[in-house]
Amino acid sequence: MAVPASVAEPGTQLYVGLRRAINDLLTGNQSAGIPRRTPEQVISRINRRWYGQNAEERSSRDYVPADDSVGAQPIKNRSSWLAAAIIAQDCQDLSCEDGELLGTSQPCPSCQERRAQERATGQAALALQRRLDAEDKARTAARTVSEEWETAHAKQEQEIRTRLADSGMWGEKLRHGVTQHMTKWRDYNSPSAGRSALRNCTGDDGLCDRLAVIGEDQCGEHLEWERCPQCATRYRRPGHEACDRCQGAETTSGTEACGEPAPF
Secondary structure, eight states, rough: OOOTTSSSSSTTTOOOHHHHHHHHHOOOGGGOOOOOOOOOHHHHHHHHHHHHHHHHHTSSTTTTOOSSSSSSSOOHHHHHHHHHHHHHHOSSSEEETTTOOOOOOOOOOOHHHHHHHHHHHHHHHHHHHHHHHHHHHHHHHHHHHHHHOOOHHHHHHHHHOOOOOOOOTTTTHHHHHHHHHHHHHHOOOOOOOOOGGGOOOOHHTTTTSSSSSSSSSSSSTTTTTTEEEETTOEETTTTTTOOOOTTOOOOTTTTTSOSSSSSO
């Protein structure tokens, strides 16, 4: 019997489990799902399983697996592994020998069908994982946008409150001014607008800590827009007494008149 020398030296007695496995193959054990094979077929199976599954290298002392797959794991006991390997019959058709029907040289239909199902299952699992990863990425992006918006909102409210207070507003007038200003700010900076509405100003070589006006690369200060005397918003059309919103004028777009949707 052509047992690899690394498993049993010629002339030595085989491990009892390996000897029993070989006998089961030679006689067949239908209850255990072990097909009957001729001595030549047993030898071919031993060689295919041992050398085909890289068992010689995997059972060496200095072997290091390349990955975590089952077929790359180290073999600790050569005889036990070979005994289990040669009696393994993946196909329900006992005339199948490693994907080929004995005596026909034809591929096994059952194996082909099983492999097709395994490929389909693997592809479906991969597609599902990609979809879950994409959804997770989208949730993370949405959470980031929301957090950025909340931070920008709080910063803008603090800035306009301080600015209006410094200009002499206080009490109910200050509260109304802040509310009016922040209402406009939220109109221009809806969280659903995403990151594009919250771009950083490029002024001062990118060191400006304000946000850019929608449709522009800089904040109103770096664009040198005038301030509305009523709401302190920098607005796009100089020469007017106030921004269009404070004058009650109709605007044709969100950025035509009252200029800054970001910190002003």
